[in-house]
Amino acid sequence: MIRVELPSHLRTLARVTGEVQLEVPAPVTQRSILDALEAKYPTLCGTIRDHATKQRRPFIRFFACSEDFSHESIDAPVPDPVARGVEPFLVVGAIAGG
Amino acid sequence: MSNVRVLVGTRKGAFILESDGKREKWNVTGPHFPGWELYHVKGSPADPNRLYASQSTGWHGQVIQRSNDGGKTWEPVSNKFAYDGVTGTHQWYDGTPHPWEFKRVWHLEPSLKDPDTVYAGIEDAAIFRSTDAGQNWHELKGLREHGSGPRWQPGAGGLCLHTILLDPVDPKRIFIAISAAGAFRTDDGGETWRPINKGLHSEYIPEATADVGHCVHRIAMHPSRPKVLFMQKHWDVMRSDDAGDSWKEVSGNLPTDFGFVIDVHSHEPETIYVVPITSDQFHFPPDGKLRVYRSRSGGNEWEPLEKGLPQKDCYVNVLRDAMAVDSLDSCGIYFGTTGGQVYASKDAGDNWAPIVRDLPAVLSVEVQTLA
Secondary structure, rough: OOOEEHHHHHHHOOOOOOOOEEOOOOOOHHHHHHHHHHOHHHOOOOOEEEEOOOOOOEEEEEEEOOEOOOOOOOOEEEEEEEHOOOOOOEEEEOOOOO | OOEEEEEEOOOOHHHHHHHHHHHOOOOEEEOOOOEEEEEEEEEEOOOOOEEEEEEEEEOEEEEEEEEOOOOOOOOOEEOOOOOOOOOOOOEOOOOOOEEEEOOEEEEEEEOOOOOOEEEEEEOOEEEEOOOOOOOOOEEEEOOOOOOHOOOOOEEEOOOOEEEEEOOOOOOOOOOEEOOOOEEEEEEEOOOOHHHHHHHOOOOOOOOOOOOOOOEEEEEOOOOOOOOOEEEEEEEEEEOOOOOOOEEEEEEOOOOOOOEEEEEEEEOOOOEEEEEEEEOOOOOEEEEEEOOOEEEEEOOOOEEEOOOOOOOOOOOOOOEEOOEEEEOOOOEEEEEEEOOOOEEEOOOOOOOEEEOOOOOOEEEEEHHHOOO
């Protein structure tokens, strides 16, 4: 199971508490995680990435294993600890606003 | 006895204020959707328990919420606003072409007859319609494609479609307004549109009397006279007696004719209200005195209404969607400020009192008069 941690606003919107767990077929990539996340929680569509272009929203970042993967290819495999469910995939709202 | 429900959208959530017909004691619930910007919350005239809310943040974009129980519970519906066809460009602030991009929903206007039909005015300017209670949205692209779109330019708040007026007599007639493109009308249910800006004069655009490019801030109509429209333009208060085919200025003796809101008394179609704001450079009331101005003659002659409103050191603004009226006798007038107060008058503006005063900045106020 893939573990995904959402920012508080999106947990509220999806009506979940704590981490989300997803079945994601290998190879596990950012795209496949987000596809699975939106399939399970359709209310999150458009709130992390654009409906049409699938581009990450500007103030959203993706972290895993203490590294920022926001600018990695969305089709690149995520780190092995994330794929094995040892580490969570973090969807983070950027600290912005002054 | 009738009840009143006031729907307040703020920078950090929505609030619902309820009172009985005396309008003396108010019960405040909220924040709904705390931390999100609520540009607009509005109820269906056909089913007052059906509410729609536009919720957004810079982080997560747009969400549309729907309630079927008067705001006690909510469920998110579709937030997919996809322009229909090739969007092309409008003008950017510097006059260069800029691609049309969806940013947010400014205004939701439920149908007068069908609670499942609702219109959305969005930024970058376009109008969408849902006929399934928000599950799917479809653009009425005749507006964006009517021909002048490449010349539309955003106002300071963005290229936003902020006003939607549905004609209660002719169901195929809709009025909309865009900052800073102007006012438009359809007479065929949204298939085709035309600008209705004749008579507007805007010195801040290259051609002061152009067919488009005017920064219309708000339009209001009394349901008994849908051909009579009142407009608060960036500068100037305007009136049309022919459904927008022509406009004349009715600013009269206002201390300043800059402002955002305008509304009409629910029982007196010639009684209108504005809140004069100093200027486009100073978005606060003149002399630190918050005053509503009322005209009982459809414009030109205005009287200040100040009883109960702060007359010293007040530097709030009243944004374009932040005034509404109830339909009780006598008519109640409500408006919200960027300082977080919602003021109400239960005697058509003679006396005012805050019904809540420490909310986040108020973006919109709507009122439902409930049987």
